[in-house]
Amino acid sequence: MFVYRTKVRLKDTDATGVLYFSCLFNDAVEVFEEFLQDRGVPLKDWIASSIGMPVVHAEADYLAPLRVGDEVEICLTVEELGSTSVAFRYCFCDSKRNLEVGRVKMVHVVIDQKTGQPIPIPDSLKEILSPLASVR
Amino acid sequence: MFVYRTKVRLKDTDATGVLYFSCLFNDAVEVFEEFLQDRGVPLKDWIASSIGMPVVHAEADYLAPLRVGDEVEICLTVEELGSTSVAFRYCFCDSKRNLEVGRVKMVHVVIDQKTGQPIPIPDSLKEILSPLASVR
Amino acid sequence: MFVYRTKVRLKDTDATGVLYFSCLFNDAVEVFEEFLQDRGVPLKDWIASSIGMPVVHAEADYLAPLRVGDEVEICLTVEELGSTSVAFRYCFCDSKRNLEVGRVKMVHVVIDQKTGQPIPIPDSLKEILSPLASVR
Amino acid sequence: MFVYRTKVRLKDTDATGVLYFSCLFNDAVEVFEEFLQDRGVPLKDWIASSIGMPVVHAEADYLAPLRVGDEVEICLTVEELGSTSVAFRYCFCDSKRNLEVGRVKMVHVVIDQKTGQPIPIPDSLKEILSPLASVR
Numbered sequence: 151m152f153v154y155r156t157k158v159r160l161k162d163t164d165a166t167g168v169l170y171f172s173c174l175f176n177d178a179v180e181v182f183e184e185f186l187q188d189r190g191v192p193l194k195d196w197i198a199s200s201i202g203m204p205v206v207h208a209e210a211d212y213l214a215p216l217r218v219g220d221e222v223e224i225c226l227t228v229e230e231l232g233s234t235s236v237a238f239r240y241c242f243c244d245s246k247r248n249l250e251v252g253r254v255k256m257v258h259v260v261i262d263q264k265t266g267q268p269i270p271i272p273d274s275l276k277e278i279l280s281p282l283a284s285v286r
Numbered sequence: 287m288f289v290y291r292t293k294v295r296l297k298d299t300d301a302t303g304v305l306y307f308s309c310l311f312n313d314a315v316e317v318f319e320e321f322l323q324d325r326g327v328p329l330k331d332w333i334a335s336s337i338g339m340p341v342v343h344a345e346a347d348y349l350a351p352l353r354v355g356d357e358v359e360i361c362l363t364v365e366e367l368g369s370t371s372v373a374f375r376y377c378f379c380d381s382k383r384n385l386e387v388g389r390v391k392m393v394h395v396v397i398d399q400k401t402g403q404p405i406p407i408p409d410s411l412k413e414i415l416s417p418l419a420s421v422r
Numbered sequence: 423m424f425v426y427r428t429k430v431r432l433k434d435t436d437a438t439g440v441l442y443f444s445c446l447f448n449d450a451v452e453v454f455e456e457f458l459q460d461r462g463v464p465l466k467d468w469i470a471s472s473i474g475m476p477v478v479h480a481e482a483d484y485l486a487p488l489r490v491g492d493e494v495e496i497c498l499t500v501e502e503l504g505s506t507s508v509a510f511r512y513c514f515c516d517s518k519r520n521l522e523v524g525r526v527k528m529v530h531v532v533i534d535q536k537t538g539q540p541i542p543i544p545d546s547l548k549e550i551l552s553p554l555a556s557v558r
Numbered sequence: 559m560f561v562y563r564t565k566v567r568l569k570d571t572d573a574t575g576v577l578y579f580s581c582l583f584n585d586a587v588e589v590f591e592e593f594l595q596d597r598g599v600p601l602k603d604w605i606a607s608s609i610g611m612p613v614v615h616a617e618a619d620y621l622a623p624l625r626v627g628d629e630v631e632i633c634l635t636v637e638e639l640g641s642t643s644v645a646f647r648y649c650f651c652d653s654k655r656n657l658e659v660g661r662v663k664m665v666h667v668v669i670d671q672k673t674g675q676p677i678p679i680p681d682s683l684k685e686i687l688s689p690l691a692s693v694r
Binding site for chain 3: 573574576579580581583584587605610612613614615616617618619620623674
């Protein structure tokens with residue numbers, strides 16, 4: 151499990167007064183970026199490499215509204231580690247209210263940037279992802 | 287079915303050179319806004335009313351990368367019209383390549399803005415949503 | 423003068439109920455993209471070329487608040503056409519209220535993408551920009 | 559002076575490979591939000607109050623490109639503290655390269671949310687802004 155904390159920003163809210171729903175996905179990617187950097191393989195390096203990791207599926211459930219300034223704790227786990235793809239799960243918890251406010255699932259496929267075709271997940275990546283896989 | 291056309295903008299791409307995935311959801315909402323306005327009940331009026339329509343679930347599948355300037359045709363249908371919620375389906379097609387590039391599903395629940403509790407979908411809203419429900 | 427029409431979208435508003443200020447810049451770029459495409463030199467082609475046009479200065483004045491659904495007419499003119507840079511002016515007018523709501527100025531410099539150094543504006547670009555230069 | 563650190567995120571870059579220019583403004587607002595919270599008067603409270611602080615002018619200079627993962631240190635100072643308005647200055651420095659990469663200036667006017675008219679800056683706000691005013 152990898153844990154990251156952030157806050158709801160004004161720009162991520164909309165005229166209904168709460169978080170604009172798609173910003174939850176952006177927060178998830180921020181966690182992913184922090185995780186990669188923490189493990190010594192920053193996104194910057196991946197982008198410069200021959201390997202891509204595009205999102206092929208994304209979904210979110212919204213359990214409670216979030217407002218500007220709300221502090222959120224996000225827990226990242228690996229739900230499924232396939233041969234060419236990986237499914238991440240992000241749980242969002244309102245730190246002050248100790249309340250689960252949302253869940254995000256994102257599936258990335260590992261590809262060769264030139265051909266756009268799926269390739270086996272590199273061992274170096276598997277090594278940092280495996281510890282995040284939840285034991286059931 | 288309601289059809290809307292838009293283009294991939296520079297600000298919606300990222301350093302990997304293609305559309306940043308969560309922008310597909312933003313496009314879907316743009317279609318929803320255009321649909322409501324076309325039917326004479328613009329989002330602006332809903333926000334000012336006592337009725338809210340927050341997103342409780344959102345998901346997307348990414349079938350092909352989109353690049354800046356790509357023209358996209360988006361078809362909106364109603365997948366399920368419940369008593370207090372509605373599930374929309376958005377199909378994204380690259381106009382020039384005549385290629386399905388993505389799919390979005392979004393579930394909104396109709397609530398009383400004061401209590402935050404679900405309420406039956408108003409008849410006025412049902413009337414404009416029913417024709418979008420796909421017959422199977 | 424090049425004119426483009428758009429609408430204020432929910433995602434571009436914030437919890438104060440009005441347009442989030444930096445979105446005015448995004449709208450300006452959308453006008454720029456439409457202008458380039460209209461003239462047969464889409465941004466997509468520029469990005470793929472050896473020439474870059476990064477923004478080196480941007481400024482905006484906000485004259486009246488904009489709300490979701492407001493229709494905006496944006497007029498693009500060239501304020502100054504230098505040897506290696508160009509200053510654009512965008513005037514935002516609320517179509518229904520016939521009211522100027524904002525102004526944006528953006529200065530781009532033309533660079534060689536490899537060296538990052540300024541280069542003379544290509545004649546092909548000058549030709550499409552010159553007619554937009556306001557005569558005083 | 560108030561200092562805040564952040565990183566360039568993937569979603570804030572575009573297909574040219576660098577930070578999308580208007581995101582510098584978003585970062586500035588993030589600093590402003592952190593400053594207000596640090597001083598015990600979070601933006602959330604202002605939004606709920608009868609006082610508004612809309613941006614009436616914003617400008618930015620871009621001195622060097624920023625890429626995903628770049629760490630940025632942002633220094634906030636008050637350039638001018640008027641009777642009904644305040645001008646903030648944000649200096650962006652690339653932490654690793656120790657290089658100034660950008661500057662943002664933003665002018666907010668303090669208004670009565672009901673009338674939309676400017677009002678004198680409340681003393682409570684002046685007290686926290688004055689120490690940020692640079693002595694020349």
